[in-house]
Structure formats: C-alpha cells, structure tokens
Amino acid sequence: MTYDWTIKDKSKNLGTKDIRYATAFSGAGGASMGMQYLLGWQNVFCNEIDKKQLKLYKANLHTEYVFDIPIQELTEKIKNKDISKYVIDDITDLDVLQLSPICSVFSVANLNADKLKGVESTIRESDGLSQVVDDLIFEGIKLVKEIKPKVVIIENVKNMLAKKNKPYVDKATELLNDLGYQVRYDVIRGIDIGLPQKRERLFITAVRNDLNVDVNDIDFSANEPLIPVKDIKFTDRPKPLTPKLRELVPYYQNGDLDCGKINERHFGKRANFSYNFIRPTDAINTLTTKARSSTVVENGVNPLGEIIECRDGVTRTFIPLTPQQEIQAQSFPLDYDFQGLNHLYAVGMAVPPLMMAFVAKRISDVVFPDKV
16 A cells, blocks of 8 residues: 555455445545555445535545435434435445544644534534534444444544543443444554654544454554655645745744744744644655645755745755645545645545555454455
8 A cells, every 4th residue: 555546546446345334424535545445445325514525525436325414313314214224224234434523622733622622513514514523423423323333443633532532532432332342542653654744643443342353453553664755756836935934934943843933933922833844854744724834944955945045044945845745645646636626625634545544454454354
C-alpha cells in the first residue's frame, strides 16, 4: 500500500475480497477508500448528512445503499424494519462497521470545544439539522446494537484520550462490552505507517465475542521510514503566500514552528499559530481544512517559492505546499473528484485512506484470515 495512487489504477481490484463493510459518519470517503480501493473490500452502505461531503462520497465511491438521514433515524428504521427485508438482510450481515463521529468537541485545535459539549449545534451543510455532537459516538453504538457486525472500528482524534475526554472512551468501551464485544483502543501515527504526515488518530477496535478471537492478538505495530515533504512528487505549482504570511515571514528565526511564535515575539500577541513551518526533511504537519496552513522553509534561494531576506540577515525561501502534496499527504488518490470544491474541504476532515487500510488489514489478518 502507498500514499501515491489513483482510483483508476485501484478500481480493477474493486470488491475482489469477500469482506463486506459499511460506514457511518462517512464524510468524503477517506475510510471507505482505504477499505474499498486499497484492500478490495465490498462496500454495502454509507450514512452521512453533510450534503457536500456526501456529494463527494457519491462521486468517488460505489456503494449499494446511501442513507442521507441522521444516524438516529437509520437505527430506528433498521430496528422497526422500516426498510425492505432485502435491504435489512443485506446490511445486518456485515463483517465491518466503521464509524467516524464528528470530532470537533474533542479536538485540541478547537478552543471552544468544552463549551460545545452537551450543546445541540447545527451540522454544516445539513439543511439546519442540529445534533449534540459528543453523543454521536453513542448513537453509532446504538446502530451497532441493531446491525451486530462482526467488527466495529471507531476512529476519532487522539485527544479523546485526554483526561477530560477519556470518560467518553470508557463509556463507549462499556457499551460495546455489554453488546458482546471485546474492545481495545490504539493511537496510530501516520509517520509510522508510510503516510507522509504527522497525523495521529485514535482507533477503537471491537470484535464480537462469538468469533473466538482475542482482540489483543491484533498487531498494530509499525516502523516505516519517515517520508519527508521533499520526497512527495508534484507537477502543480506551490500556492502563493497569503498577505498575512508575507507580513510575518520576514521575522522568521531558526526554530520557529509557526507564525504564532513570530506574532508573539514581535507584536505581543499569540495569533496566527495555524500557519506552521516545516523543513524539507520533515513530514507534513497534520492537515486541516484551513487553506495554506503549512509552508516549507529552506535556507537560500529556491525559484519554486518566495525568496525573502529575513530580519536576522538570512535569505530564505518560503514554499507553501501544493494541492498535490496535500492530497498525497492525506493519501487521497490523485484522481479524486473534488466536484469543484477546495480539496482541503475533503481531505482536512477525512480519515487518511492509507491509515484506514493499515488498521483494517491488521484486523482482518486476525479476525478474517480465510478472507484476506
């Protein structure tokens, strides 16, 4: 498996393995692409209420059933058999159900996260639908109760393990135990598995007890060589510096990791910390939906970027990442159809397909050895 791939190339393996999966909180299809295109698993259904994300999902993945309703409604429809018997039979015979509930109230990057816990808030691009976001992991487990898949994979931010958020993980574990699942949780680092990005994500793995498999036999260890940004091939041009970056980078000093430090040092206020700097030999920092968040800094002159003589007397070149670099850093396929939307809208919120494929493959090696 590699971060550098295309749907066109991988489509020849579509559905070649007899493992059936589905996703809820499906987003733009990052997790699905990992299981479907990189592993060849069969996609049964997706569930997503963000209309833009679902549009992207439909344009890039082939799924038998698309449920564009709140997960609570989907669970009730299955429970009450308010779907055709054929569909019910199909979706309640799953090998893997993957859940990626919205993570905004657990993210370390959301300064208002704690204030939003327990508060009903509008989900963007969902026609005004409101949800209590931190309850969504538990709504996902209610769906697990009705479907009873062999394996459940829940993905979220690493910060769910922080002391203030850990009770959510503990409760999810307890609920899954009560439903007859063994549970473990692991933090997977992108740089360890061949992803050229320092992304870290929490994966909760639940395996049904009747499968007679020890969930702790699954090996998630990895030690792939770090892939630096300089090794990511691209044919497009770097984006220009934003006006704010152009204002701040002349004050850059060796060791500055982001513009927040510059802003604090020279203007007395810690702001603009989302603009970060990386060296050519570094892996890319965690991508977000914010445009132009990472800039490569080189000493000397490089015609690819903007050459600036900094206030410390050193001439440096500042090179924002190109879209292709950002797409590959997230291991999205280079021929992904973004439907005219900014690529970061899709990749910034997604599970990296390579990361999902790594986790799912390690699980299937133990749980479904005859199907691998």
